Amino acid sequence: MISFFPALIFVLLAPLIGGLLSGIDRKVTAHMQGRVGPSIFQPFYDVGKLFEKENAEVNGTQRFYVISYFIFAVFTGALFFAGGDLLLVVFALTLAEVFLVLGAYAAYSPYSHVGAERELLQVMAYEPIMILSAVGIYMVTGSFAVSEILKYPMLLVVLLPGIFLGFLYALTIKLRKSPFDISTSHHAHQEIVKGVTTEFSGPNLGLIEVTHWYELVFLLGFVFLFFAANWILGIIAVIIVFLLELFIDNTNARVKWQLAVKSTWAITLVVAIVNLVVLAYVVVV
Amino acid sequence: MAYLQKSPWIIHYDASSCNGCDIEILACLTPMYDVERFGIINTGNPKHADIFVVTGSVNEQNKYVIKNIYDQMPDPKVVVAIGVCATSGGVFRECYNVSGGVDMVIPVDVYVPGCAARPESIIDGIVKALGILEEKRTAAVMGVSREQPVPAAATEKPAGGV
Ligand code: SF4
DSSP states (O other), X not given: OOOHHHHHHHHHHHHHHHHHHHHHHHHHHHHHTTOOOOOTTHHHHHHHHHHHXXXXXXSTTHHHHHHHHHHHHHHHHHHHHTTOBHHHHHHHHHHHHHHHHHHHHHSXXXXXXXXXXXXXXXXXXXXXXXXXXXXXXXXXXXXXXXXXHTTOSSXXXXXXXXXXXXXXXXXXXXXXXXXXXXXXXXTOHHHXXXXXXXXXXXXXXXXXXXXXXXXXXXXXXXXXXXXXTSHHHHHHHHHHHHHHHHHHHHHOOOOOHHHHHHHHHHHIIIIIIHHHHHHHHHHHO | OOGGGGOOEEEEEESXXXXXXXXXXXXXXXXXXXXXXXXXXXXXXXXXXXEEEEESOEETTTHXXXXXXXXXXXXXXXXXXXXXXXHHOGGGTTSTTEEESGGGTSOOSEEEOOTTOOHHHHHHHHHHHHHHHHHHHHHHHHTOOOOOOOOGGGGSOOGGGO
């Protein structure tokens, strides 16, 4: 059931694809703002630079948390692409996130603490819809295993439109895009400096950046799952979703955390739960 | 590899500038000049920064702040003083509260003249700084110490418990 080859491909290629995607992200963003923007390889230069810098750590535990964050994020993606259990994937992702938060708490700095608090609030906001996505997919396909879900003959998005919408809403949080870039942002110097990543520098920050690339590829893989019955449609959907996120990022201002949590829960409650109830009813009848 | 030159992140500190130079630095980030083309990002966080950009003359209140920001930046790092105020104190040099240029407190690598410095010359100064940054990195890799003397003013005791 679990196949190691796709997992290996993921571990090897995800940083390349993720880095390129964030390079494209910056290029497209610059064009949307009427600028030329950096080369699409800029994220690789940035990470290369970070690994060239002095390894300044605020204390001995920080590095442990960063490495754990990296390992569990890679594990999450690898398990997903290996065709593993979707529920386990969702919880492993949360575990990775918790290590990042612990790393931010390890430093004695108000900015990093505020960032960590907000990161936790974000986890709280998107976690219900992540779990409901897994549940919804199980109700349709009868399995939590990604390898079985892929074999389902119908487009999941047709039966789970509400869940998919809710997932898209939460995706903006996971990708740290405006309006939900409340825990760390390139544009919030006066507010939180750099939020969760304030106290990380040099190689540690570089590793966090690489971990974000892994997460990006995993999340786009999750989007693909909703269209898995038709490969071509799936790839088109992933591209559209990615561009949509960039568009949302560039047209929205950062909101307060209250609105982020409330709106995500409201969307989850309304569209996802209604979707599940209707589905349960249809299955019973 | 010289990734350092391709991805310089800056932190900008306004010592006691009249705001003229600050506006010109911000102009560099606008679509007109768009320094992000070169991978330059204004981070606002000393721990992520490679280039310390200071505008305005240093006064008695903030020289410890400047020293503190400088110390928080991981090596290799360079300092660019923007405008005549940051270079020497400029027109404020004789003021009772002004210590002088930035080099009174921390070692400066590049001086960008002008009042206010034009965006073109600011970009030029940053590009010069990139060369020095790379030199410092190779020196560190080769194990050659390129220690710069810390100016005397920086080692004085803070007045008024700043
Ligand atoms: S150099 Fe001129 S423009 Fe710049 S801070 Fe000094 S007085 Fe203002």
